[in-house]
Amino acid sequence: MTNRRNTIQKDLVRNAVYEMKKHVTANEVYEFIKEAYPTIGKGTVYRNLDILIEEGALRKIEVPDGPNRFDFTLNNHYHVRCVKCGDISDVDMDEIPNLLERIHNTHGIKFLDYDILFKGICLKCREKEKEELHGQKGNV
Template sequence: MKRKTIQQTLVFEAVNQLKSHVTADEVYDAVKKEHPSISRGTVYRNLNQLSENGAIQKVEVLGGADRFDFQCHKHHHVRCLKCGKIFDVDIEYVDGLENNIRNTRGFEFSGYDIMFKGLCPKCAK
């Protein structure tokens, strides 16, 4: 079991305080304001460790920067096609959906992610 470092705590607190689906750069900028000596690599490494440990959720964005979500329960997201922001979608997450796939290619499924896309209200104006 890895010990919790001060840097990891700073990164975790930044993700929780920002309360959105933040990029690693946004977390780095937030932490650096209070702790100017922290490196970008330290922030990136700790974000990945926190997501691997289940403390935060990593949201992979096709063609864009990964995002980090302070909400760890299983849920879906929507990405605005104009501004690129990520939002939660209020729809039930169905566990085991991958078990309904006709597996003609021999995959060993481990889960799934669904990313909806559209325009957020601000960009739709």
């Protein structure tokens, strides 16, 4: 790992991820910073996200069929993605101990790491569905 200097832009990006308190996309970070610093470039934000991941200050969550997300919780943990709105949240459970060592490797693959992403429906979307259902019953 190369020793990089701290820059104002890198601090802005790191602080934005922490302040937003959710699993954010790179574009959400850009839009958040742009409100206070309208001259910041999208490339600057994206580049600094990559640097912060490389330095171990942020964690990247690769999302199938969606934009990658960035997380300030660095220890191994699991996530759930709402199939309705796409929001990603932490799953409150202990990490499965020695998961990589427990894999039955029959294909000669060297396992490096993992991201476990559960699917579900978040509370907001469930409540919205409930409201829509009640609204439909009232119209019958």
